[in-house]
Amino acid sequence: MSNSRLIVTGIFLVAIGWLYFSPPSFNVTNGPLTVTCRPLGLGFIDEVSVLSTHNYGADRSEVSHYADEQEKSSGFKGLAAEVRVSVAASCNEARMNRQTDLFLVVAAGMVVLYLKRTRHAEVKSAQQSTPTEGEESI
Secondary structure, three states, rough: OOHHHHHHHHHHHHHHHHHHHHHEEOOOEEEOOEEOOOOOOOOOOOOOOOOOOOEEOOOOOHHHHHHHHHHHHHHHOOOHHHHHHHHHHHHHHHHHHHHHHHHHHHHHHHHHHHHHEEEHHHHHHHHHHHOOOOOOOO
8 A cells, every 4th residue: 555545544534533533512502502412432322312411411511500591591481491402402413414524524535545546556557558668569
C-alpha cells in the first residue's frame, strides 16, 4: 500500500472515529442551555423508545433544572415534561444527523480509496505496456 493511500486511510479512520465516539450537541431554542447527547458509540441496544430521556448525556440534571424553571416561569402545568421530551427528540435528531454524516464519510472514503486503487492500477499497467530502452515493440 502506498504512502498516500495510508495517509488517506488514516484521515478517514480518524474522521470516522470522531463521528462515532464524540457526542453531538445542540443549543436549546430560546434558552442558554447546550445539551450534549450520547455518542453513537454508546447504546443502540439498551434504548427503550425513540423518545427515551436517556439519549442525552451527563447533563441530565441541567436539562431537568431547565425544564422545571421553564414550567415555573410560564405557569403552564406539564411544560417540564414537554421540554424533557423535546430535548430527547432533539437528541435523537442530532444523533441521526451524526449517523448520516458517518455514513457519508464512510462512503466518501470508500470512493476515494477505490479511485486511488484504480488510478494506481492504470499507472502500473501503462508502465508495464511501454517498451523499455533497447526493446522493440511488435
